[in-house]
Amino acid sequence: MIDMQGVFSHTDYADTVGQFKDSNCNWSVFKELHKEVANNKCPICEVELDMNGCIGSSATIDHFRPQAEDMYPYLKCEPKNYILMCSLCNTRYKESKFPLVDESKRAVTATTIEETHDEQPLLFNPAEKKPLDFFELAFRQTEIGNILELKRKKSISKDSYDYGNLSLVTGSRVANQH
Numbered sequence: 406m407i408d409m410q411g412v413f414s415h416t417d418y419a420d421t422v423g424q425f426k427d428s429n430c431n432w433s434v435f436k437e438l439h440k441e442v443a444n445n446k447c448p449i450c451e452v453e454l455d456m457n458g459c460i461g462s463s464a465t466i467d468h469f470r471p472q473a474e475d476m477y478p479y480l481k482c483e484p485k486n487y488i489l490m491c492s493l494c495n496t497r498y499k500e501s502k503f504p505l506v507d508e509s510k511r512a513v514t515a516t517t518i519e520e521t522h523d524e525q526p527l528l529f530n531p532a533e534k535k536p537l538d539f540f541e542l543a544f545r546q547t548e549i550g551n552i553l554e555l556k557r558k559k560s561i562s563k564d565s566y567d568y569g570n571l572s573l574v575t576g577s578r579v580a581n582q583h
């Protein structure tokens with residue numbers, strides 16, 4: 406997973422937001438900026454993006470909080486709700502899901518990300534928080550060899566908020582799945 410907080414302090418961020426507003430909510434204008442911060446990798450699985458012959462590697466912009474009517478329709482055009490993902494992470498794994506610890510807390514009427522702060526998401530957004538504050542790298546043996554993955558830090562209490570209840574963790578995509 407790649408720390409994406411640099412997107413918001415990037416010197417081109419304000420200009421890109423301007424372009425986005427002029428374009429009437431064309432979120433693909435954020436793609437190049439996010440790709441630069443992520444060093445052309447998927448921030449979630451770290452696959453190299455837009456590689457010829459690598460199925461699912463094309464760069465997409467995900468609505469981290471999904472734009473569906475019963476999810477977050479008013480965050481559809483909120484730049485802070487966007488995160489770069491490879492098409493495999495976006496369309497096959499994450500899809501339009503956004504699980505919460507307590508579904509009754511879903512901020513369906515939120516018009517800004519700040520208004521979602523009472524939610525306890527079960528997905529981690531590397532544009533909002535530093536991955537290594539919550540996870541550590543660990544090797545795990547699999548049938549195809551050792552893979553390096555992120556594990557929740559033991560020091561993060563399960564009872565505390567801040568992703569302490571996180572159950573959905575992605576590791577780096579293993580080489581032979583490319």
Ligand SMILES: [Zn+2]
Binds near residue numbers: 448450
């Ligand atoms: Zn990915």
